[in-house]
Amino acid sequence: MKYLYRFVMYTIFSNCMHAQTEIDGLMMQKNYFCVGATYGKSSFSQYWEGDLKRENANLGTVTSSNISINGNFGISKKLNFLFSVPYIWTNASAGVMDGQKGFQDISLWLKYVFFSKEIFGGDFNTIALGGYSNPISNYNPDFLPLSIGLNSKVSTARLMFDYHRKNLSITASGAFMYRSNVFLDRYSYYTTEMHYSNEVYMPNMTNFNVRVGYRTSVWIFEGIFDQMNTLGGFDIPRNGMPFVSNKMNASRIGLNLKYEAPFLDGLSFVFNANQAILGRNIGQTTSFNTGVFYIIDFSKKQK
Amino acid sequence: MKKQLLYTLFFIATIFLLTTCSKEILENNLQYKMLTPINEDLNAGDWKPILISSPKDFACPSPISTSSPDYILQINEIKSIQKEISAEELSNLKYWGAGSVLRWNEIMRELVAKYNLPPYQNPDGTYPVPNPNNPLSYPTFPFANPPYAARAYAYLSAAQYDAAITCFYYKKLYNRAAPNTMDNSIKVLLPQKKSASFPSEEATIMAASVEILKLLFPGEQDYINKKAEEHRKARLLSGLNVRSDIEAGEIIGKAIAAKFIDRARTDKAGAAVGTPSDWAALKKNCEDLGEMPWKSLESPERPPMLPLFGKVQPFLFSQATLESDIRPGPPPSTHSNKFKEECDEIYYIKQNLTREQLRIANFWADGIRTYTPPGHWNYIASNDFVTMDLSEVRWARNMALLNMSLMDAAIVCWNTKYTYFNPRPSQFDPRIKTDIGLPNFPSYISGHSTFSGAAATILGYLNPQKATEYENMAKEASISRMYGAIHFRSDCEVGLQTGNKVGSFAIERAKIDGAD
Numbered sequence: 012m013k014y015l016y017r018f019v020m021y022t023i024f025s026n027c028m029h030a031q032t033e034i035d036g037l038m039m040q041k042n043y044f045c046v047g048a049t050y051g052k053s054s055f056s057q058y059w060e061g062d063l064k065r066e067n068a069n070l071g072t073v074t075s076s077n078i079s080i081n082g083n084f085g086i087s088k089k090l091n092f093l094f095s096v097p098y099i100w101t102n103a104s105a106g107v108m109d110g111q112k113g114f115q116d117i118s119l120w121l122k123y124v125f126f127s128k129e130i131f132g133g134d135f136n137t138i139a140l141g142g143y144s145n146p147i148s149n150y151n152p153d154f155l156p157l158s159i160g161l162n163s164k165v166s167t168a169r170l171m172f173d174y175h176r177k178n179l180s181i182t183a184s185g186a187f188m189y190r191s192n193v194f195l196d197r198y199s200y201y202t203t204e205m206h207y208s209n210e211v212y213m214p215n216m217t218n219f220n221v222r223v224g225y226r227t228s229v230w231i232f233e234g235i236f237d238q239m240n241t242l243g244g245f246d247i248p249r250n251g252m253p254f255v256s257n258k259m260n261a262s263r264i265g266l267n268l269k270y271e272a273p274f275l276d277g278l279s280f281v282f283n284a285n286q287a288i289l290g291r292n293i294g295q296t297t298s299f300n301t302g303v304f305y306i307i308d309f310s311k312k313q314k
Numbered sequence: 315m316k317k318q319l320l321y322t323l324f325f326i327a328t329i330f331l332l333t334t335c336s337k338e339i340l341e342n343n344l345q346y347k348m349l350t351p352i353n354e355d356l357n358a359g360d361w362k363p364i365l366i367s368s369p370k371d372f373a374c375p376s377p378i379s380t381s382s383p384d385y386i387l388q389i390n391e392i393k394s395i396q397k398e399i400s401a402e403e404l405s406n407l408k409y410w411g412a413g414s415v416l417r418w419n420e421i422m423r424e425l426v427a428k429y430n431l432p433p434y435q436n437p438d439g440t441y442p443v444p445n446p447n448n449p450l451s452y453p454t455f456p457f458a459n460p461p462y463a464a465r466a467y468a469y470l471s472a473a474q475y476d477a478a479i480t481c482f483y484y485k486k487l488y489n490r491a492a493p494n495t496m497d498n499s500i501k502v503l504l505p506q507k508k509s510a511s512f513p514s515e516e517a518t519i520m521a522a523s524v525e526i527l528k529l530l531f532p533g534e535q536d537y538i539n540k541k542a543e544e545h546r547k548a549r550l551l552s553g554l555n556v557r558s559d560i561e562a563g564e565i566i567g568k569a570i571a572a573k574f575i576d577r578a579r580t581d582k583a584g585a586a587v588g589t590p591s592d593w594a595a596l597k598k599n600c601e602d603l604g605e606m607p608w609k610s611l612e613s614p615e616r617p618p619m620l621p622l623f624g625k626v627q628p629f630l631f632s633q634a635t636l637e638s639d640i641r642p643g644p645p646p647s648t649h650s651n652k653f654k655e656e657c658d659e660i661y662y663i664k665q666n667l668t669r670e671q672l673r674i675a676n677f678w679a680d681g682i683r684t685y686t687p688p689g690h691w692n693y694i695a696s697n698d699f700v701t702m703d704l705s706e707v708r709w710a711r712n713m714a715l716l717n718m719s720l721m722d723a724a725i726v727c728w729n730t731k732y733t734y735f736n737p738r739p740s741q742f743d744p745r746i747k748t749d750i751g752l753p754n755f756p757s758y759i760s761g762h763s764t765f766s767g768a769a770a771t772i773l774g775y776l777n778p779q780k781a782t783e784y785e786n787m788a789k790e791a792s793i794s795r796m797y798g799a800i801h802f803r804s805d806c807e808v809g810l811q812t813g814n815k816v817g818s819f820a821i822e823r824a825k826i827d828g829a830d
Contacts (some may be wrong), residue, residue, distance in 0.1 A: 251682065
């Protein structure tokens with residue numbers, strides 16, 4: 012019984028591992044609520060102007076920091092509800108462009124396991140996710156790279172395949188992101204042609220993510236590859252500034268670490284690092300996130 | 315369990331359905347109505363030109379007889395074009411039907427925005443200067459910054475105006491009726507005019523515009539030619555012009571543009587970039603007066619933007635008048651309490667900035683990759699002139715008055731900036747940072763304020779119903795620079811007053827040009 016309990020808790024904790032993301036193959040049990048706070052920092056001193064990698068002495072190093080509150084509630088063991096609310100502040104180490112700050116976009120997710128099968132002594136799951144994110148403050152998206160976000164409403168559909176056996180797991184997923192048009196404080200702007208509107212057409216995006224994991228009794232390690240692509244958009248012109256509807260692409264590699272506190276069931280600490288290795292019209296970011304999570308059990312019956 | 319599956323599928327299906335939603339954007343400039351002048355200004359041939367002495371100096375070949383075989387051929391050309399009209403041709407017709415002065419002004423605004431990017435530095439930390447003789451290699455020519463743009467709009471509009479009144483002179487002289495009145499099987503696809511069709515004022519305006527645009531944006535010849543061809547096609551398709559109307563119009567437009575090009579080549583704008591010794595002298599002069607000199611806050615330090623633009627020959631007054639009557643006195647001394655107070659005020663504003671103030675700063679920012687503040691005022695004017703149902707020639711006259719004001723405002727403003735070479739708030743107090751970007755030239759007086767003061771003054775005369783509104787817009791544009799934390803109050807207030815002065819010179823001209 013004790014063993015079973017630990018197994019259940021393990022599965023629950025693991026889902027908290029990616030504080031701000033929904034991209035893993037793990038589910039919360041029914042009536043368990045995992046909640047946590049994370050702090051993250053992402054910075055770059057080089058960025059891609061179109062395909063051209065460059066520095067900008069008028070920006071120096073651009074840093075974006077965030078604190079997020081994240082949660083995941085098990086509606087059932089096959090259906091989870093997730094949310095995340097980030098507060099972000101940015102800064103440029105050189106030049107006179109001021110950093111921006113504010114609450115960014117709330118993200119809401121439903122995650123459903125609709126196919127499970129035992130294969131070669133391991134578990135294979137197919138998971139569907141629907142997500143929606145919406146700006147929660149009237150921040151200015153027209154001051155990139157210091158804007159805290161793009162101020163677009165994003166609807167995401169993701170299909171995920173997950174396999175885990177003994178201490179190993181592999182998860183692959185692909186997503187399509189529909190991005191709503193963005194509104195600026197001005198009524199004309201130039202992309203590759205002149206526009207007389209305050210509304211900017213936002214190209215949609217795709218994402219592809221693979222992660223391979225390994226666990227010990229208290230540690231979990233995970234390696235990640237992530238590819239983000241914009242379906243359209245345009246390049247930053249030579250020595251120009253980035254714009255909301257740029258073609259922003261990025262390939263990133265990352266590492267997740269999670270530590271489950273042996274002294275208190277339900278408590279875990281997470282650490283994540285990732286590095287952009289190739290990109291277009293974005294900064295070559297190095298990012299770190301760290302957080303603490305705790306599981307609250309609302310299903311008294313289970314004990 | 316079934317229920318949950320259904321909910322999830324429903325949720326995902328909704329997301330996919332969203333992807334089929336239209337994200338098409340309604341562009342304001344494509345909603346303009348067709349040009350339908352209330353008054354066709356048939357006597358515009360008598361209006362006072364800007365640069366040429368008289369329309370008579372420009373020979374216009376007399377039109378061929380409407381009974382000649384050549385003319386019949388030209389009539390048949392229209393019929394064959396009108397036989398099958400594609401959706402694209404129709405949308406091109408509607409685009410140009412909104413007005414020739416309007417559309418060529420828009421084309422220039424677009425090119426200004428495209429070329430409004432400061433060049434990247436050389437490996438040694440100096441900056442390359444765009445070369446008009448080699449416009450396509452980096453840095454592409456021009457860097458269409460605000461003074462460059464102000465001058466570009468002025469040459470375009472002034473040339474369009476002299477071309478249009480010359481055209482009207484010949485229209486009246488030859489009085490050839492439009493093709494559809496010669497052959498009633500020709501369809502009229504744009505609002506019919508009472509005035510003669512020879513020469514076509516649209517073609518005159520087009521040809522003048524093409525020449526000026528090619529001079530100022532020499533790397534865009536293909537684009538400009540493409541637009542001109544679309545314009546010609548629209549005129550033929552409309553049923554209101556035969557080819558010889560268009561050809562005659564183009565002869566006039568081109569000849570008049572040549573006069574403006576001669577002026578542009580000798581107006582001293584070509585030397586406005588200055589030399590390293592000019593830049594050093596500006597700093598030294600300021601130091602000799604015991605003041606803190608302006609310093610570039612870019613890295614590497616960029617030479618100040620067009621420091622000799624203040625010497626360019628204005629349209630509405632002489633350089634002597636500029637220095638004696640228009641250029642304002644000095645800003646508060648950089649050592650004075652007043653200066654420090656003004657700097658503290660900007661720091662306070664920035665620290666307590668509201669979202670509405672940020673919106674205003676953004677709305678008027680008109681920084682890189684935009685049509686610049688002069689372009690912004692062209693857009694404001696265009697939106698209003700569309701509703702005023704002006705003739706092409708009055709459009710040309712109003713835009714010329716506006717843009718000569720804006721160019722001369724640029725000259726006065728730049729002259730003032732480099733006379734006093736005054737630092738920006740961020741230089742005086744490095745704690746002050748900006749939410750909109752910091753221009754690379756001295757602070758006093760504010761360019762936005764000078765441009766806006768000039769534009770609001772002349773527009774208030776041309777469209778008195780909105781005079782107060784223009785004045786309020788200018789005030790907002792002016793104070794937006796304090797919200798952006800890049801100008802002191804003195805820069806903005808004196809800039810606005812100086813702009814008003816420039817605008818009043820345009821009003822004096824408007825009162826006697828024969829159009830009112």
